[in-house]
Amino acid sequence: MSKEKVVILGAGYAGLRSLKEIQKKNLNVDITLVNKNDYHYEATYLHEVASGAQPPKKICYPVKDVVDPKQTTFIQDTVEVINKDQKTVTLANNGDIDYDYLVVALGFESETFGIKGAAENGLEMVDIPSALAIDRHINEQFAKYNETKDESYLSIVVCGAGFTSIEFLGEITDQLPRLVSQYQVPADKIQLTCIEAMPTLLPMFPEKLTKYGIDKLVERGVNFKIGAPIQEVTKDEVVYKAGDKNESVKAKTIVWTTGVRGSSVIGRSGFDERRGRVVVEKDLTIAGYPEIFMIGDVSAVMDEEIGRPIPGTAQLALKQGDTVAENLEAKLNGKETKAFTFKSLGTVASIGNKEAIGEVMGSYLKGYPASAMKKVIADRSLLKTGGVKAVVSKGRFDLYH
Ligand code: FAD
Ligand code: NAD
Incomplete structure (x- = not known):
C-alpha cells in the first residue's frame, strides 16, 4: 500500500x-x-x-x-x-x-487597512527582501541629503506603534551614529516620528514599564504622535488625524508597520x-x-x-x-x-540591542535583564528547530560578554 x-x-x-x-x-x-x-x-x-x-x-x-x-x-x-x-x-x-x-x-x-497610498508608498517589513529594501532606502536617502540639503531626506516616519514599530525604532536609533558618520550628515537634522492611532502606547504593559521603554526612545530622539490615525500616505508625506483636523509629517522614508x-x-x-x-x-x-x-x-x-x-x-x-x-x-x-x-511564556519588546521591556512568566523586566532574557528565549527555540549548527552560527551570544 x-x-x-x-x-x-x-x-x-x-x-x-x-x-x-x-x-x-x-x-x-x-x-x-x-x-x-x-x-x-x-x-x-x-x-x-x-x-x-x-x-x-x-x-x-x-x-x-x-x-x-x-x-x-x-x-x-x-x-x-x-x-x-x-x-x-x-x-x-x-x-x-x-x-x-x-x-x-x-x-x-x-496589513494596510485600505489606507490611501499605504501599499504604494509605505515600506513593509515582512520578509528578507522587504527588510533589506528598508535598509537600502534609508542609506540612499541619507546619501541624497548631501546632494540636496533637503531635510526630508533625513526624516523617517514609522507608522503604528505596535511591537514591530517599537523594536525597529530601538534598532534604528542604535544605528544612527554609524549612519551619521558614514554619510557625514548633521545628527540634529535627523527626524524620527512614530504615529499611532490609539491614545495609549503599548497598553499590554503596566504604565510604568511602558513609560520606561518609551522614554528611552524619546531620549534617542523619537517624536511620538498618539491618538493620530493615519489617513493617507504619499511618496514623501504621512497625513494623520489630530483632533478634528488633519496634520502631516514630511519624510522620504515611510516604514509601514501598522499590523x-x-x-x-x-x-x-x-x-x-x-x-x-x-x-x-x-x-x-x-x-x-x-x-x-x-x-x-x-x-x-x-x-x-x-x-x-x-x-x-x-x-x-x-x-x-x-x-x-x-x-x-x-x-x-x-x-x-x-x-x-x-x-504564553510572556512578551518582551527590544529597544535596541541592549535594552528591552517585557513580562516573562508573570515578572516584569526592563533594561539589560529583559534584553538578555529575550535572547535566551530566542536561542532556545532556535536550538529546538534549527539544531546545534543553527544556534552556534546564528545564536545571540553577545549577552554572555
Ligand atoms: P512566517 O514566519 O511568516 O513563515 C511563513 C513562511 O512561509 C516563510 O518562510 C515564507 O517565505 C513562506 N511563504 C509565505 N508565502 C508563501 C507562498 N505563497 N509560497 C511558499 N512559501 C510561502 N513573535 C514572537 O513570538 N516574539 C517576538 O519577539 C516577535 N518579534 C517580531 C518582530 C518582527 C519585526 C515581526 C515582523 C514579527 C515578530 N513576531 C514575534 C511575530 C512572529 O514573527 C510571527 O508571528 C511568526 O513569524 C509567524 O510564524 P509563521 O510560521 O506563521 O509565519
Ligand atoms: P500590531 O497590530 O501589534 O501593531 C500595529 C499598531 O499600529 C497598533 O498599535 C495599531 O493601533 C497601529 N495602527 C493601525 N492602523 C493605524 C493607522 N491607520 N494609523 C496609526 N496607527 C495605526 O502589529 P505589529 O507590531 O506588526 O505586530 C504583529 C504581531 O507580531 C503581533 O501579534 C505582535 O504581538 C507580534 N510581534 C511581537 C513582537 C515581540 O513579541 N517582541 C515583536 C513584533 C511583533
Missing part, C-alpha cells in the same frame, strides 16, 4: 517546527515541504535587517538543515492556491501536488477567513476539512476567556507546530486528537 502523503506549506516558525517534530516520529508517511525560499528566516529579527544592525545571513539558515531526505522532499516554489476539495495545491512552477494531510503555515503579510494579516493564499483559496486567518478547531484542523491543519499567522486560535483570537506570535506558531505532529500521528493511527493548549 502506498504511503499517505503529508504536505507542509511554509518553512517559517510553524511549518519548520511541525516538520521537525513529524520527522522525529518516523511516521511511515511521504512528507513534502514547500517554501518560497531555500532558507528559513527568523521573522522576529527582521527589524534588525531593516535597520542595518544585522546582515540577512545572521537571521537565516538553510531549510535543508532541518529536512531529513529519507522522509521529506523539499520543493522550493511559491504556493498559488490550495484546492481544498480536490486535495491538491497549485504551485507557481511545479504545477499541482496532491496530499492526504495538509499543514498550512504560510505566515503573515502587511499584519495572514497569507493572501488563504483568501484566494476560498477558506472561511478574516484578514487571512481561519478560526481553527480545538485540534488545529479546520471545520469541514479534518485533513487540513492551519497553524501560525494564518490561524486564529480563540481565547475562550476573552472571546477573541490569541495574537499571532512565533511563540504560538512553534507550540502549534508541536501539537500538529502529535495530532497527525493520532489521526494516522485512528486515535483521538488532542486539544491545543497555549500558555
Whole structure:
C-alpha cells in the first residue's frame, strides 16, 4: 500500500517546527515541504535587517538543515492556491501536488487597512527582501541629503506603534551614529516620528514599564504622535488625524508597520477567513476539512476567556507546530486528537540591542535583564528547530560578554 502523503506549506516558525517534530516520529508517511525560499528566516529579527544592525545571513539558515531526505522532499516554489476539495495545491512552477494531510503555515503579510497610498508608498517589513529594501532606502536617502540639503531626506516616519514599530525604532536609533558618520550628515537634522492611532502606547504593559521603554526612545530622539490615525500616505508625506483636523509629517522614508494579516493564499483559496486567518478547531484542523491543519499567522486560535483570537506570535506558531505532529500521528493511527493548549511564556519588546521591556512568566523586566532574557528565549527555540549548527552560527551570544 502506498504511503499517505503529508504536505507542509511554509518553512517559517510553524511549518519548520511541525516538520521537525513529524520527522522525529518516523511516521511511515511521504512528507513534502514547500517554501518560497531555500532558507528559513527568523521573522522576529527582521527589524534588525531593516535597520542595518544585522546582515540577512545572521537571521537565516538553510531549510535543508532541518529536512531529513529519507522522509521529506523539499520543493522550493511559491504556493498559488490550495484546492481544498480536490486535495491538491497549485504551485507557481511545479504545477499541482496532491496530499492526504495538509499543514498550512504560510505566515503573515502587511496589513494596510485600505489606507490611501499605504501599499504604494509605505515600506513593509515582512520578509528578507522587504527588510533589506528598508535598509537600502534609508542609506540612499541619507546619501541624497548631501546632494540636496533637503531635510526630508533625513526624516523617517514609522507608522503604528505596535511591537514591530517599537523594536525597529530601538534598532534604528542604535544605528544612527554609524549612519551619521558614514554619510557625514548633521545628527540634529535627523527626524524620527512614530504615529499611532490609539491614545495609549503599548497598553499590554503596566504604565510604568511602558513609560520606561518609551522614554528611552524619546531620549534617542523619537517624536511620538498618539491618538493620530493615519489617513493617507504619499511618496514623501504621512497625513494623520489630530483632533478634528488633519496634520502631516514630511519624510522620504515611510516604514509601514501598522499590523499584519495572514497569507493572501488563504483568501484566494476560498477558506472561511478574516484578514487571512481561519478560526481553527480545538485540534488545529479546520471545520469541514479534518485533513487540513492551519497553524501560525494564518490561524486564529480563540481565547475562550476573552472571546477573541490569541495574537499571532512565533511563540504560538512553534507550540502549534508541536501539537500538529502529535495530532497527525493520532489521526494516522485512528486515535483521538488532542486539544491545543497555549500558555504564553510572556512578551518582551527590544529597544535596541541592549535594552528591552517585557513580562516573562508573570515578572516584569526592563533594561539589560529583559534584553538578555529575550535572547535566551530566542536561542532556545532556535536550538529546538534549527539544531546545534543553527544556534552556534546564528545564536545571540553577545549577552554572555
Ligand atoms: P512566517 O514566519 O511568516 O513563515 C511563513 C513562511 O512561509 C516563510 O518562510 C515564507 O517565505 C513562506 N511563504 C509565505 N508565502 C508563501 C507562498 N505563497 N509560497 C511558499 N512559501 C510561502 N513573535 C514572537 O513570538 N516574539 C517576538 O519577539 C516577535 N518579534 C517580531 C518582530 C518582527 C519585526 C515581526 C515582523 C514579527 C515578530 N513576531 C514575534 C511575530 C512572529 O514573527 C510571527 O508571528 C511568526 O513569524 C509567524 O510564524 P509563521 O510560521 O506563521 O509565519
Ligand atoms: P500590531 O497590530 O501589534 O501593531 C500595529 C499598531 O499600529 C497598533 O498599535 C495599531 O493601533 C497601529 N495602527 C493601525 N492602523 C493605524 C493607522 N491607520 N494609523 C496609526 N496607527 C495605526 O502589529 P505589529 O507590531 O506588526 O505586530 C504583529 C504581531 O507580531 C503581533 O501579534 C505582535 O504581538 C507580534 N510581534 C511581537 C513582537 C515581540 O513579541 N517582541 C515583536 C513584533 C511583533
